[in-house]
Amino acid sequence: VRVDAGHDCAVVHGTQALTADTMVAGIHFDDQTPAEDVGYKVVAVSVSDLGAARARPEWMLLALTCPGPGPWVDAFTRGVADACARFGVYLVGGDVTRGDRVVVTSTLGGALVAEPRTRSGARPGDELWVTGTPGLAGAGWMSARPSAEALRALRRPVPPLAFALALDAATAAMDLSDGLASDLPRLCAASGVGARLDAALLPLHPDVAAEPDPLRCALAGGDDYELLFTAPPGAAIEALAQAYGVQAHRIGAITRDGIALVGADWPAPAFAHFSERA
């Protein structure tokens, strides 16, 4: 075992990366979420973890707890199959149990395509990068009338798997699942470094810009399943991103300590603790 709990994946037998993710009805999705999207997403979120660690997805065990068979389960299963086909995952088994509320856990295994990449390799002077537009999925659940695009980002996330596997230059990476404001401090803590986020560099999707507090949405909106990573200055990140059809934006830099936001105030009040630390 080389990488242990606390990272996106565990690694066993040298090259086998492992990750598990649970989605709970009423917590991670609501009654409005199509069952097919729940099935798709529970696979995609684990693919996102494997990509961050630089492992190509191989197999999945799926544990489904639900009230019983029926159209919901049929649609859920179609979504699982969609995602498995899209990301090259082979469903090898699992368990189905009865329960009054849907709980679903995906356990995915994948083969490392290089040394495992963790959250702990960032160094002061590295650039800080993100794929996609942070907060778009968040706009999908925060907005009273989300756009089709924001809803799609929320329900059908497409982790940048091929890009993540090809990304040699990154010194540290993690998938963006809880939002920048939660995930960046984790990456910094794991690496023993700080970061400076530049508000002017944050790519704001029109749906995020249309939110009452766009910066809050971009920083606190979770569920993006994009890649947050660090790389030395001069790495050809944008060219690689373009080659893989992925948006990548430099949003700041790694520093010695503290997490600072430049060009804006932290959205109040939930973010007060960042100002104190910065």
Add this chain to the structure above:
Amino acid sequence: VRVDAGHDCAVVHGTQALTADTMVAGIHFDDQTPAEDVGYKVVAVSVSDLGAARARPEWMLLALTCPGPGPWVDAFTRGVADACARFGVYLVGGDVTRGDRVVVTSTLGGALVAEPRTRSGARPGDELWVTGTPGLAGAGWMSARPSAEALRALRRPVPPLAFALALDAATAAMDLSDGLASDLPRLCAASGVGARLDAALLPLHPDVAAEPDPLRCALAGGDDYELLFTAPPGAAIEALAQAYGVQAHRIGAITRDGIALVGADWPAPAFAHFSERA
């Protein structure tokens, strides 16, 4: 992938066996079940699957959905650690999510110590064997006043792992999780054979014998996590069992088709369909 869904384990990468099991509060355990026993058992039931397939447990990912931190989770975690230490399992990661009812999924990986053993190798003329005393765990939940021993069988099952790994002679095996009346037909269907169960050979634990319908308890009581297996006549099963401190009993034989009970009537009415098939 060599063994697929429908068996106790999947096998990937030639020698890596995989299994997942879910336990749901109110379904698989009740309010009276100590949290420590829930933690122990969710590991043990997956160890049981690996043993049946002849894989030595190695790692586990644990997915816990629960209302939040507290004494229940602390005790649960102690039970998980107990079982991991006992069966040689290394907890490498997982996911913790919030939900109003406890749902826990263990995903275990193990290394095959020989060719994977499935449910499908039984041949007419093979003897039918079982470890332990079927129905004892069932007596633990069916009885109004279960004995300490029956409760222990229910809450702290000890799958015969070392014996299962050493058992070269078995032609087919599965773990006994839903009771003989459910599991034996599965083994027979997978192997394309029938079976003759001899009521006089069924080992009746005193707690099972004390039930209102002992035969029903022995046949329908689930949760034993013992081994049901077939072996050619003359295999030195009893000597091997003795060497590993396991009780093994020959309870019948494999036939061409049908599932017959000899020396007793099928407990009515739930078992009527067996008589029809026999």
